[in-house]
Amino acid sequence: MARVRGSLEGPLNPAEEPETAEISSLDHEGRGVARIDGKAVFVEGALPGEQVRLRRTHRRRRHDEAVMVELLRASPDRVTPRCRHFGNCGGCSLQHLAHPAQLEAKGSEVAEELERIGGVRPETWLPPLAGPVWSYRRRARLGCKYVAAKGRVLVGFRERGSPYLADLEHCEVLVEPVGGLIAELAVLIGELSIRDRLPQIEVAAGDNATVLVLRVLDPPNEADLAKLREFQARRAVELHLQPGGLDTVVPLTPPATALRYGLPDVPAGIGFVSTDFIQVNAGLNRQMIERALELLSPRADDVALDLFCGLGNFSLPLARRVAHVAGVEGDAGLVARARENALQNGIDNAEFHAADLFANVSHWPWAGRDYDLVLLDPPRAGAREVLPVLVASRPRRIVYISCHAGTLARDAGILVQQHGYKLVAAGIMDMFPHTSHVESIALFEPADARRMAGARA
Secondary structure, X not given: OOOOOOOOOOOOOOOOOOEEEEEEEEXXXXXXXXXXXXXXXXXEOOOOXXXXXXXXXXXXXOEEEEEEEEEEEOOOXXXXXXXXXXXXXXXOOOOOEOHHHHHHHXXXXXXXXXXXXXXXXXXXXOOOEEXXXXXXXXXXXXXXXXXXXXXXXXXXXXXOOOOOEOXXXXXXXXXXXXXXXXXXXXXXXXOOOOOXXXXXXXXXXXXXXXEEEEEOOOOOOXXXXXXHHHHHHHHOOEEEEEOOOHHHOEEOOOOOOOEEEEEOOEEEXXXXXXXXXXXXXXXXXXXXXXHHHHHHOOOOOOEEEEEOOOOOOOHHHHHOOOOEEEEEEOOHHHHHHHHHHHHHOOOOOEEEEEOOOOOOOOXXXXXXXXXXXXXXXXXXXXXXXXHHHHHOOOOOEEEEEEOOHHHHHHHHHHHHHOOOEEEEEEEEEEOOOOOOOOEXXXXXXXXXXXXXXXXXX
16 A cells, blocks of 8 residues: 655545545646545546546645545546556556547646746647657666565665655566566665665666666675676676766776767767766657757758757757757766767767856857857756847747746746747657656747848848
8 A cells, every 4th residue: 555645734534535526637747636616636546537436635725635446437548557566656657548648638738837837829739749658768767775574675666656665576668678677676686785775776778788877875795796797797787886976986897888879860879878867768859859950940051059958969960950059068077978979970060068057158158159040958947047148149940848847838938028039839749658747849939030031031
């Protein structure tokens, strides 16, 4: 049974009587939303269009939380979850909803946030992008915990709505072979002398190798190292050890494989290390780049700016189609690898700079140049601080890729209402199938684009 934490506004009351309700929508965590006496009730496991019996578990000021105790009328979009751990494991929240309906729900969330927060709506909705929906996750952090009461180690994601680790044997969304190694990893770690000093495993999979980074709070002894080497050889994964910060990661058996993933028009691929940020879904990433380039509609003489550029995931394909690209990223290590990726691919019209894009960057030389095109892919916090810089030269097109609908909506409102741009198109991209996470893309153009186009001509 899942453990339930207490409420700030009202304690859990096991005597709550079941109630019948109609589910109207999904919330941002994938829970069904019912309205009872005018108050929102978030119902774990329920789907839009369903009638359920529920029991409230938390009473809060603005909403209550509940669990479904009986399904009275099922949605036609309800499906049997593929993973036997679904409902307990917090890695996925929507496996019980057919994938087309997942896309529809995510599109509705983005539309609602754009209007509610930003006060904007796109002129055109783009068709959703979807890639692989199983065994797609090539980057993840798994928890590890020796549980004395069970007499063994657990490896996996946290339980849904709980700080405890779920008891997993397999994962349907992690790339293979990792998804099928959960149980074996738990046994392996349980046999180590440091079984209670190994709290997490980072997964990083390239096209050429899969790396598991073991966070070790104490050094493994020789017997431990022998067990790890045997597992590594038998399962064709590469183990790294991390005794401290990110700069302490070392391969179990040097040298470390130079991880890479392929992209069209980037023949040598994108090189990265096991602790770098990369887009989680490789198939969706390729589609996302293609759509971004299509929306930018680059010309051979264009100068482009790529903010939050990372390893050059967008910069390098874009450089093939324009005169010059300036990429800017806050992580100096990613900037160094972006430069190396450009060199390895024979791209000499892309430059990369390290700068904190959440601070004032107007003094940097790259910030004072004129740009025809801007692409940005910020983290969840969005890009509010850098918006004045990217609009200063009145770029012809801005493509904004977002991993958080709320901050995209906020920034879209600023671009439209304060900087004279219009939201031409928007759409979702399903980077994380079966979860409530929403990735989206938006195209902005100057509201006076026709006049500007005539002036350029």
